[in-house]
Amino acid sequence: MALKVSARGRVPPFIVMDVMKAASELEALGRDVIHLEVGQPSTGLPFKAVEPVKRLIGESALGYTVANGIDELRDRIVGHYRTAQGVQVEPESVFITTGSSAGFQLAFLAAFDAGDRIAVASPGYPAYRHILSSLGLEPVLLQVGPEERFQPTVEILEELDGKIDGIIIASPSNPTGTILPKPEFERVIEYCRSNDIRVISDEIYHGISYGMDVTTVAGVSRPEIVINSFSKYFSMTGWRIGWLVVPPDLRRSIECLAQNHYISPPTISQWAAVYAFDCIDELQANVARYKTNREILLQSLTDIGFGRIAPSDGAFYLYSDISSQTNDSVSYCSELLDQTGVAMTPGVDFDPVNGRRSVRISFAGSTENIEEAARRITQSQQR
Ligand SMILES: Cc1ncc(COP(=O)(O)O)c(C=O)c1O
Structure with missing residues (x-):
């Protein structure tokens, strides 16, 4: 039997999601993982919205x-x-x-x-x-x-x-x-x-x-x-x-x-x-947290000599050149995850041509986690 399989479905993986899967597998083994790979706020639905949503579940057929x-x-x-x-x-x-x-x-x-x-x-x-x-x-x-x-x-x-x-x-x-x-x-x-x-x-x-x-x-x-x-x-x-x-x-x-x-x-x-x-007040407080996180990470990465970092004018990412450390961002991210429990995304996900020299780091998490991640990354570079 040779059943047809569409060529259109043959797309490359979304590597962020693959890294997230690897990080979650480590977590399942009991490791303490900090997720800087995925662009996802650590906060959920704003608090004031929770009660009316709960009410609706009870009252409406939706x-x-x-x-x-x-x-x-x-x-x-x-x-x-x-x-x-x-x-x-x-x-x-x-x-x-x-x-x-x-x-x-x-x-x-x-x-x-x-x-x-x-x-x-x-x-x-x-x-x-x-x-x-x-x-x-x-x-x-x-x-x-x-x-x-x-x-x-x-x-x-x-x-x-x-x-x-x-x-x-x-x-x-x-x-x-x-x-x-x-x-x-x-x-x-x-x-x-x-x-x-x-x-x-x-x-x-x-x-x-x-x-x-x-x-x-x-x-x-x-x-x-x-x-x-x-x-x-x-x-x-x-x-x-x-x-x-x-x-x-x-x-x-x-x-x-x-x-x-x-x-x-x-x-x-x-x-x-x-x-x-x-x-909106709560959402603006989240943005203030991203701003603090961005400053903490920028400072730490600059201190340990990470290469050029794109001007992070908005969103919650730092995209950094790491060619002074490696030409293989995939191995770099996988080793960093293994050694420190910090997950970040290799640049190849975003740029098939030059992405082997870059990584993307998300600072959408809690400030506590960002501080801990910065400490672990700094320590790993000093080894
Ligand atoms: C630039 C950009 N567009 C679109 C999306 C997809 O977001 P969603 O489908 O959750 O709205 C993302 C998710 O990370 C993104 O970074």
């Missing part, structure tokens, strides 16, 4: 909702754009999704046809490449570095060989945390509009920045697609809930795709997200 999500949540998102960023967004442009991960599928399916070419920065979030190729789309890697703050520029786009149909921009970026300053961001958007390139702006780290402003592409009747999520700023990774802001020409097809692929996003999570909007 059945399906309409495919684009409940009005209450879409209205809160519209209000959030108004108060946090001073931006007007139409309620009918907001689509609630099962995490931003489902948002990518919907956006890519609605905007592109098989064979289309989509530019992504490298280093960049690996799932962009892998979701694109599993859908028959071609990721076009834009090799970016410290000169352009690890972000795409018009100059890089002008040098591309062949036409691209779309581009994913993430500012702040994962893995670097770098932000594209507003004038450069707008130049890229202008260039894409004049060259019929659909922009998908992954704004999942908006709300988490350390002094620099972020730019949203959300607005009335704009051609760009916004991807966002409750996983990071709202500290709700496991609730699997996110949203899109969708331009008019894609709304009906995204609605039909969502109806067929997902029926509706998780109902309980939609309500939890509504209540999370009442907890």
